[in-house]
Amino acid sequence: MITAEGLTRIYHMGAVDVRALGGVSFAIERGEFVGIMGSSGSGKSTLLHILGLLDQPTAGRLEVDGVNVLGLSDRERTRFRLERLGYVFQDYALISELTALENIYLSSLVRGASRDEYLRTAREILDEVGLGDRADHQQYELSGGEQQRVAIARALVNRPAIVFADEPCANLDSATSKTILDLFARLNRELGQTIVMVSHEDWHRRYFCRVINLKDGLVEGTEEQACVSHGDVPGGTKS
Amino acid sequence: MFEGLRVSAFLAGKALQRGNKGTLVLTVMIIALVFVNLVFLPSIVAGVVVLFNQQSVNYNYGNLIVEPRENEQAITDAGVLTRRIERIPGVLAVSPRLTAGGTVTFQGTSLARSVIGIVPSEERRVTLTATRMIEGEYLSDGDTGATVIGKTIAGNEDPRLDTQDSLGGVRVGDSITVTYTNGVVRRYLVKGIFQTDSFSTDASVFVTRSELEQVTGRSDWASQLLVRTRTDGDEEAFRLRLYSYGVQETVKTWQEKSRGIIGDVTNSFAIINLISTVVSLVIAVVVIFIVVFINTVNRRRQIGILKAIGIEPRLIVHSYVLQVLVICAVGAVAGLLLLSGVVQYLTLYPLRFPGGPVLPVVELLQVVQSVASLFVVSAIAGYVPAWKVAGEEILEAIRG
């Protein structure tokens, strides 16, 4: 699903070059729930931005869903994000003028779905994330956890090949964080959704079926492990 | 293309619906005022032109003016020609006029003037001067030794009240003396004073044509024939008709005769108008630019998110342009309402110009042009800042 080879990202800060990624290689298979972990400043966000086609690496090769994405034009990248990727930001990033439902179906509308179709899909997904009764609420009427669930629903609406999430629980208390992580685990287990999540919280580790450890912009190691979504580890809310 | 429009329209609609209402109303109001400003001044200019044209026809020229053949001083068989033109279909009346140069004197004040000799019964059917007497009465066909003069030349005893050279306060019953260029001197009793508000007519001195024939010793001469037609606006066609009926004298339309003056007036107004238009449009551009600029800068992050989820920058820019177009449309409608209020008021209480009351004349073309130019400049003024912000790197924008 994802093949990365020698991904490098250098930020030019005046005379100083900051090497955020120093040649990162790994592969992620369809249906995996992968955690990218590492301390603050280790390059996790930089990597996820590149995987999510929001940024371009300075060097390296990257194949996503069978496409050499580094060869795409701006326009093709935009289309690719719309149709094949979902992205969940740390601070939810909802469009404040839109209701929960509108935030969710916007991507579907952009893709050209009919009104009936996008309304139906958006409602289904809103139910799936447990916010069926919040459809017409705007951002300011929703709690942080609810906003993040809307953001996850938005990322899912076009049935993407991969969902990326960059520290989606960083602004939430641990109880709410757990419901979000459970939601991701359930999506992975029940829909086979490929998920790549960044985290630096050690207790999140048991949700990931594989962990890529980053340190100073380099892969320090990869571990396959028992995880909640495979039912190997207790703690997840069973649905 | 239309898929894109659907997305832009959706975003624009929600932004208008849930955005800041105060800014929205204020922007619409400014656009409305700019629109009024774009249309109002031209409507007054058009009103002045209409007034001036009416005066040209009603007091100065009639519809057509028949003048002597080339190289001739006068129309020497005025009676025959008058009768002949009167019989041409569509001609209402013909008034032969004979003019003679002279100096008009009243109580020591002298002015050089052409004295116009008319046949009062004929002149009444061509011009409306006889209906604008403010003192005394109009001439009768048999009058000799009598004159009617305009309010401007009659003037006031207090010279500060005069707008042009005058005889210093002539009243009905006074006598004025005319010394003609051929040496003949006549005393005339002022029988009436008129005020038409037409500059040249109100500065004129009229006597009967038979009186002037005695002065000049020429009978059946005319300097010009004023022709009134049944319909206004067909002057060119009537001119050709006169020629086709064998008139060999020079035939001019009132438009040709007054072109110089009205041309000067409209040219001066055109310059004022251009300045006013440019200022109005610049105001519209600046306002729209600032509103959209502030709007997009405040939403940098939001725009970044829209791009991150896969919406093309182009569609985001279009959503802002669409918002601007909606604001313009509502503003134009509001402006139209405002304008019709102003026009209605000025129709009831017209502006008093030196030439008379001026009613605003709103021309459809002007309205269409103003709306169109407003739309075009606003769309550009909205496009530029939206395009600048939408072109930013996604991560830069999202970071805020």
Ligand SMILES: Nc1ncnc2c1ncn2[C@@H]1O[C@H](COP(=O)(O)OP(=O)(O)O)[C@@H](O)[C@H]1O
């Ligand atoms: N836009 C940027 N300009 C310059 N340096 C950056 C930029 N973004 C990140 N960095 C640097 O790159 C390194 C990795 O950052 P990041 O990927 O955000 O780490 P993490 O998400 O793991 O905390 C850090 O040293 C950070 O300061």
Ligand SMILES: [Mg+2]
């Ligand atoms: Mg980070």
